Amino acid sequence: MEKKKRIRFFSLIAVTAVFFALPGRAAAETVEKRFEDLVLRYGARTEARAGAAEYRAALEAGADRVSPWELWRSLFRPGTEPEKGAANALSLLSLLVKDGDPARWDSAAGFLYPSETPKPLAAADAVYMAALYLLRMEEDMAGHLAASLFEGLLQSSRAKHFFLTTGPAEYGVLVSEMTARGLLPSFGKWPESAQAGRLPFAAPVRGWVTHGRALSEDMVFLDGAGRPQSNGTYAWDRKRGRIYTVVEERDPFFIPWD
Secondary structure, three states: HHHHHHHHHHHHHHHHEEEEEOOHHHHHHHHHHHHHHHHHHHHHHHHHHHHHHHHHHHHHHHOOOHHHHHHHHOOOOOOOOHHHHHHHHHHHHHHHHHOOOOHHHHOOEEEEEOOOOEOOOOOOHHHHHHHHHHHOOOOOHHHHHHHHHHHHOOHHHHHHHHHHHHEHHHHHHHHHHHHHOOOOOOOOOOOEEEOOOOOOOOOOEEEEEHHHHHHHHEEEEOOOOOOOEEOOOOOEEOOOOEEEEEEEOOOOOOOOOO
């Protein structure tokens, strides 16, 4: 009942905005049509999301019982069956993010060992790989689950910035597929994206780079918990798919990474 009230509330806001934007009878007709479309879309999305949550629980039960680091590695193993890949990706997401909810991506912190791989980036990999595997499955509910994961990621402003509006080459493939199937966010369109590198986002910390070079090459700094920041201990080179420890050029132990 509470969900239905929220749907009506947001629908009313949208309808009111359209009403004041368009004059006369045409405005009324347009408002009525958009109102109907909006109610239908929200109703269908609510039902689909509920089914997707149940489907996710069933899928996740089939994940490998291994460490988070091994789950992350399994996502990029050639020949992985879609159902197993999706299950492992969803399991990893649940282990790294509070409640397994992409909207709470900011709760991911720390590193996967023994590889020293940033958990926040691995969590983003989990969302992408889950969606990629789900869209290769035949069940309709798999597509709805893929869309709900991406829409969840949109709800975190930082995740949206680092992984969607600045996304990997695979983002365009995912968006094209979801759009073709009518799997869209509540506002009707997936955001445009500036491409930066390819999956995976995460990588083990290897080598060193100076602070100045990281700045000049537009690397993303990571703090001591592996989270993207304006400055930090590590530098994420998205173009090359590498993560380095940041050092000062005057450091006597500095060894250039290239």
